[in-house]
Amino acid sequence: MMKSIIKEKYGIHVRQLSVYQKYQCFQTPNSFFLIIPVSGFSQSELTELYYMSQYLQEQSDPYVSVFIFTKEGELTFEDEGKTYALLKAPIPVSNRSFSVGGELAEFHRKGRGFPYEVKEAGRIGQWKDLWGKRVDQLESFWMQKIHMSPLEPFEKKMIEAFPYYSGLAENAIQYLVDTELDDNPGAEDSGTICHQRMERDTWSEESLIRIPGDWVFDHAARDIAEYMRSTYLYHRDDLLKDGFLFLQEYEQITPLSSFSKRLFYSRLLFPLHFFETVESYYISHDSEKQYYEEQLDYILADCTRYEQFLQTCHNMMNVRSAQVFVPPVAWLGKGISS
Numbered sequence: 001m002m003k004s005i006i007k008e009k010y011g012i013h014v015r016q017l018s019v020y021q022k023y024q025c026f027q028t029p030n031s032f033f034l035i036i037p038v039s040g041f042s043q044s045e046l047t048e049l050y051y052m053s054q055y056l057q058e059q060s061d062p063y064v065s066v067f068i069f070t071k072e073g074e075l076t077f078e079d080e081g082k083t084y085a086l087l088k089a090p091i092p093v094s095n096r097s098f099s100v101g102g103e104l105a106e107f108h109r110k111g112r113g114f115p116y117e118v119k120e121a122g123r124i125g126q127w128k129d130l131w132g133k134r135v136d137q138l139e140s141f142w143m144q145k146i147h148m149s150p151l152e153p154f155e156k157k158m159i160e161a162f163p164y165y166s167g168l169a170e171n172a173i174q175y176l177v178d179t180e181l182d183d184n185p186g187a188e189d190s191g192t193i194c195h196q197r198m199e200r201d202t203w204s205e206e207s208l209i210r211i212p213g214d215w216v217f218d219h220a221a222r223d224i225a226e227y228m229r230s231t232y233l234y235h236r237d238d239l240l241k242d243g244f245l246f247l248q249e250y251e252q253i254t255p256l257s258s259f260s261k262r263l264f265y266s267r268l269l270f271p272l273h274f275f276e277t278v279e280s281y282y283i284s285h286d287s288e289k290q291y292y293e294e295q296l297d298y299i300l301a302d303c304t305r306y307e308q309f310l311q312t313c314h315n316m317m318n319v320r321s322a323q324v325f326v327p328p329v330a331w332l333g334k335g336i337s338s
Helices: 002-010 043-058 100-111 127-146 153-182 221-234 236-253 258-269 272-283 286-301 303-318
Strands: 018-020 023-027 032-037 066-068 077-079 082-089 192-195 215-218
Touching: 002 077, 002 082, 043 066, 043 100, 043 215, 100 192, 100 221, 100 236, 127 153, 127 272, 153 258, 153 272, 153 286, 192 221, 221 236, 221 258, 221 272, 221 303, 236 303, 258 303, 272 286, 286 303
Parallel strands: none
Antiparallel strands: 018 023, 023 032, 032 082, 066 082, 077 082, 192 215
């Protein structure tokens, strides 16, 4: 069905569909195409992402993919009640000399020059409100669950853990507020093209294509923090070596200001992995719930080590500096045994 729709809408003959990362894809003799689901995007947000991709292509980004319009001049098409966009991308190649820190810094450098106002895909300056809303919503849900019985094992664990993670989230929000009050952003702190969630495997030697459906317009600290969080959660053995190297590679292109470092740390303080796991559990199908139960068990068993990770990142942000750019959070690690 998808093949015939693409033939009808774009006039492109698809011989075989395959998968690149999480997206359907296909290749013609001279081009590579990605089919990305966009049902969750408004038309105005897609238009902003379209202009971002065009801009990066004009900046000679070698890995950016761009939207292809249908024959009717539309950005999207429908298939079985879902909305998709077709992207033309560079043919995937492996790049063994790839430096993720340097590539990300260069990507952000180009993105800061984006000349148009971004509304729908914009997140810069919104962290405090978005985090506060997330905490309030889960707290309301938590209050309801406290008075309910019987409870599933997942719910019992969530109820017990929520006060701790709510407290950590409130610390993150306060840290962010203090940063905005006490520090002044520089030119390198202006908004840029970022990722909704920059993870360890978003870019790699075998996975270099930039996909606009993954983007938001935000402060660069978003991507840096989420890359480090992902490395900690899923590639912990590589954290010290790769984490230091990633930051060093990034700062060789764009040194981080004190404002950037404090934003980075406030974002790591916010326990996004806990909130996402709980939220995903309640919207998942029954077949997926066991995965989120195991994720929650892992997170709860790991909270002391996560505090250690936060302390390590605090030290990393202040290393090679004559002054302490990133103030400590006094209570972190008080329960850690030596």
